[in-house]
Structures are given as structure tokens and as C-alpha cells.
Amino acid sequence: MAEGLTDPGDPLDSTLIQRWKEGDERAATALVERHAGALARYVSSMGERDAAEEVVQDTFVRAFSSLDTFRGESSLRTWLFTIARRLVVDRRRAMRRRREVGTLDDVDAATEYTALDGLIANEARKKVWGAVGKLSPTQREVFLLRVNEGLSYKEIAEVAGTTEGAARVHYHNALRTVKENLE
Amino acid sequence: MTDCSNIEIREWLPEYLNGMPGAARRAEVESHLASCEDCREELAMLRLVREAFAPTPAVDVAAIVSALPKRTRGPVMRSWRQSQVFQVAAAVSFIALGGISLAVARSFFNGEPTVVAVDTLRTATPGSDFMPAISFSGGVSDLEDEDIEALLTALETIEALPVTESSEVLMTGTGRQGS
Ligand SMILES: [Zn+2]
Numbered sequence A: 001m002a003e004g005l006t007d008p009g010d011p012l013d014s015t016l017i018q019r020w021k022e023g024d025e026r027a028a029t030a031l032v033e034r035h036a037g038a039l040a041r042y043v044s045s046m047g048e049r050d051a052a053e054e055v056v057q058d059t060f061v062r063a064f065s066s067l068d069t070f071r072g073e074s075s076l077r078t079w080l081f082t083i084a085r086r087l088v089v090d091r092r093r094a095m096r097r098r099r100e101v102g103t104l105d106d107v108d109a110a111t112e113y114t115a116l117d118g119l120i121a122n123e124a125r126k127k128v129w130g131a132v133g134k135l136s137p138t139q140r141e142v143f144l145l146r147v148n149e150g151l152s153y154k155e156i157a158e159v160a161g162t163t164e165g166a167a168r169v170h171y172h173n174a175l176r177t178v179k180e181n182l183e
Numbered sequence B: 001m002t003d004c005s006n007i008e009i010r011e012w013l014p015e016y017l018n019g020m021p022g023a024a025r026r027a028e029v030e031s032h033l034a035s036c037e038d039c040r041e042e043l044a045m046l047r048l049v050r051e052a053f054a055p056t057p058a059v060d061v062a063a064i065v066s067a068l069p070k071r072t073r074g075p076v077m078r079s080w081r082q083s084q085v086f087q088v089a090a091a092v093s094f095i096a097l098g099g100i101s102l103a104v105a106r107s108f109f110n111g112e113p114t115v116v117a118v119d120t121l122r123t124a125t126p127g128s129d130f131m132p133a134i135s136f137s138g139g140v141s142d143l144e145d146e147d148i149e150a151l152l153t154a155l156e157t158i159e160a161l162p163v164t165e166s167s168e169v170l171m172t173g174t175g176r177q178g179s
Helices: A013-021 A025-048 A052-065 A076-099 A109-114 A123-133 A137-149 A153-160 A164-182 B007-017 B023-035 B037-052 B061-067 B075-097 B102-110 B145-158
Strands: B114-117 B169-173
Touching (some): A013 A076, A025 A052, A025 A076, A025 B061, A052 B061, A076 A153, A123 A164, A123 B037, A137 A153, A137 A164, A137 B007, A153 A164, A164 B037, B007 B037, B023 B037
Antiparallel strands (some): B114 B169
């Protein structure tokens, strides 16, 4: 089984949310344990590895502050990813204003991933980062949400503010590029 | 690495990798993988990508949980107040009737099934500490939180007083309180 999966016997997110609303603090711990890892990986893959823990914490604080308004039309997971994404974009914007660097699209993926080099010295991984680094920011985001987290196109569309069709196209273009660069 | 023409199966590979689809779908994907080298290669590549982004940056679950808004504020506080107001109102009105068995107030606090027993002849001990605290005009719901707490503290002292003999069972109820 892959990491971060819920056992069929585990309570649903909606059940845990209800328990937390009724004052059960352990339900909050269970929800954080269930989703924090995937959120940290996502934030990190958006080039915010150093700030991942902070962004993930802010994500949960914001989500829990407005859980009363969460109606469950989308999954909790999708909602958390959406909040995390907004926080990352806001961070980037603030940083850009301070440094007067280019737009989000100009961020050089290769530079982002070289920041990871010190953490894991592994040729295969470096090769993957290099291949993924060749993708456009949108392609990269869609591709990693799909491959790393198993999000559906519908969920990705919600998180990244695009359409299911566009998400599918981005995924397949990304898949082709990564394949070519890994061969 | 060539692309398999079975688009449907290929679309399921990321979910399969993340363990998402149901048992039937998993079996279908596995049966296809057994006979398709292209899909096995594609899955291996996807797995490599997934592993390249592990390990996940460390997160301190306890620190995150402690930063979350506390559920005991807000709505819960309001329901606490409503509950206390009800308790005080119940206790005070019975005391006003005169000579409540002190066990009655206690059973309301505990939220247990309540048998209200009334000794109609006695009044609450005059001059005891709780008397000034309950001499107010207006409804209990007009009280501030501090007043209610003071009142509850005063009512606590009732329990220390000798319990009167019950002479008559007036009513029964569940004494249930909102939680
Ligand atoms: Zn195939």
C-alpha cells in the first residue's frame, strides 16, 4: 500500500470533522496525520520546500478556522490542497514584490530543484528532477498532483483552477516530456 | 518506451500507484499489467517520479494540532452558557418555591435522570452564603457569565448544607443537558 492511504476501516474525513466539531481534539490529530504528508510534498514540489512545514501549518489553521462553512461539496483533501496552493501563490507574490523578480511562470524550475541536491545525493532522483524541471509550472503541478497524490482530473481542476479537459491535456503532455527525458 | 493503446488502463495508473481504485478496478489493472510491457514500464516510471519526491519534508503533527483554533471557544462556549443558565434557572426557581431538597439541584448538575422531590414546608436556609447571590431581579438569562459562575459557586455551597427530607415526589424528568 502506498503511503498516506486510509484503511477502509478508518473513519471518513467527514466523520472526523463531525467529531472535531463536537469537541474531540483527537479527530483533529487524525485529520492532520492523514493529510499533512501529502500537503508537504505538494508544497515542496511547488518549489517551497524550506517553507513547507509553515505552509502546511497555515493551511490547517485556515481550514479549521472555517470548517463550519465547509459543506463537503469537494473532498476535504481537495479543499486543503486548494488552500495550500493559494498560500504558496501568495508567498511567491510577496517574494516577487520584495525582490522584483519575474512572474510565477518565469521561476526557473531547474534552480528550484538544485536546492534539493544537498538533501538526497541520488543519480536516479536527480535525473527525475531534471526531467520534471523541464515541464512548464502548470504541467509540473498537474503531473505531480496526479502521480504523487493520485488526484483525479476533476480534483486537479478544482485545486489548480482549470478544467478537467485542460488538466488531462497537461498531464499527457507532461508524461510525454518526462518519458522522453528519462529514456 | 512506447505508449500502450489502452488509454483507459493508462489513465488508471496514477490512481493505481496511489492505491485509490476499488478492488475490482485494481484487479483489472493488474491483469492488464501482467500482459503489457508498455504499461509496466510506464508504471515503473511513474513510481520513480513518486519516489524521487520522497521523503516528504518533515511535518510536526503535534505542533500543527496545537496551532489549530480551539473547539472549546465560540459555539461550544455559547452552549455551555445556555446549559448553565438552564441549570441556574432550574435550581433558583425551585429554591424560590421554597424548601427544595438539595439533592434536586445536584441531580440537575449531573444531568442524570431527575426525580424532583419537594419539601413544601421548608425554605432554603436563611442567611447562608448563597442567598445574596440569588437575590436578583430579571431573568437568569440576563446575567453575565461571571454572575452565573458566582451563582453556581454559591449553589455548590448548598450541597454542603444538611439535606432536607423529601416528603413528596412532584415530577420526574430526564434532566438532560445540551453538550
Ligand atoms: Zn498497456
